[in-house]
Amino acid sequence: MTAPLTPPPPPHEPSSSSHDAWQAPQGGYAAPAEAPYGQGGPGMKTELIEAAVITVAVAVGGVLLGVLWWWLAPHVPLVGDVDEQGSWVVYLKDTEGEQAVGVDGTFTLLALVFGFVSALVVFLWRRRGGVPLVVGLAVGGLLGSLLAWRMGMWLGPSSDVLAHAKSVGKGVTFSAPLKLGAKGALLAWSLMGLVVHLGLTALFGPRDPEPVYGQAVPEDGYGAPVQ
Numbered sequence: 001m002t003a004p005l006t007p008p009p010p011p012h013e014p015s016s017s018s019h020d021a022w023q024a025p026q027g028g029y030a031a032p033a034e035a036p037y038g039q040g041g042p043g044m045k046t047e048l049i050e051a052a053v054i055t056v057a058v059a060v061g062g063v064l065l066g067v068l069w070w071w072l073a074p075h076v077p078l079v080g081d082v083d084e085q086g087s088w089v090v091y092l093k094d095t096e097g098e099q100a101v102g103v104d105g106t107f108t109l110l111a112l113v114f115g116f117v118s119a120l121v122v123f124l125w126r127r128r129g130g131v132p133l134v135v136g137l138a139v140g141g142l143l144g145s146l147l148a149w150r151m152g153m154w155l156g157p158s159s160d161v162l163a164h165a166k167s168v169g170k171g172v173t174f175s176a177p178l179k180l181g182a183k184g185a186l187l188a189w190s191l192m193g194l195v196v197h198l199g200l201t202a203l204f205g206p207r208d209p210e211p212v213y214g215q216a217v218p219e220d221g222y223g224a225p226v227q
Contacts (some may be wrong), residue, residue, distance in 0.1 A: 050126065051136030058118050058140025058193075059147060065114050065189075066151025069178070072110070073152070074102040076176035080165025090161050093173055100181060107152075108185040111145055115192025122197060129201040137197055141189035149186065152178045 077093040122137055123129075156178035158164050168174045180186070 044132075047130050047132040051132035054122055054133060054136040055140040055143070058122075058137060059143035061114060061118065061140075062144030062147030063151055065110055065144060065148035067155065068110055069107050069148060069152040070155040073106040073178060074099040076100055076103065077173045078161065078165070078176045079171060079173055080162075080168065081170055088162050088165055090165050100179075103178060104180060104182045104185055107148070107180060108182070108188050111141075111148075111185060111188035112192045114144065115141055115189040116196050118189075119193040119196035119200065122193075123200040123204075127201075127204070128206055129197070134194065134197060137193045138190040141193045142186065145186040145189045149180055 076099040078090050079093045080088055080090050083089050118141065119137060122133060126133055153159070157175045159177045161176065164174055
């Protein structure tokens with residue numbers, strides 16, 4: 001009679017240390033604290049305030065643009081005369097002249113210069129850029145162009161051409177009021193400011209820290225990395 005077979009040993013249970021590798025360290029795992037809002041920048045409220053300041057400062061620069069436009073723009077010569085019915089008429093003295101085109105060109109060139117300078121100043125003041133700053137620069141450039149347009153017309157010759165012709169006399173040459181024929185020139189300041197500011201930010205603005213690759217992965221997900 002054979003001896004009874006002994007039962008097989010129970011399957012090997014993994015040691016408690018293998019479970020401990022996936023458990024939180026003693027004392028509990030503290031979740032990392034969230035970064036405060038605006039840690040990488042001054043915060044949205046501050047950016048909006050700065051954008052408002054930029055908008056106002058750039059728009060005020062339109063006064064200088066208007067003065068320069070009035071000073072540098074060519075004059076369109078007009079001549080007054082009296083027709084057979086005794087009514088005053090005004091006509092261009094030089095029908096083939098390009099003074100009117102020069103008026104629009106002068107405004108456009110000055111606006112481009114102001115756009116470049118304003119974008120450079122804003123970038124040097126706040127190198128990090130930001131959407132509110134760019135919007136403030138664009139809106140300020142448009143407002144400045146509108147202000148310069150009205151300023152130049154106010155400083156220029158009278159818009160009442162017939163009264164001006166009568167005051168200077170028949171056959172006397174006088175200057176036409178400043179007029180901006182190409183209204184698209186009002187966008188030159190804003191477009192130049194956007195292009196220059198975005199270019200400077202892309203080339204010389206601060207860079208975000210690049211992630212470091214190749215670091216050892218922690219054994220338990222929480223402890224020190226395995227060497």
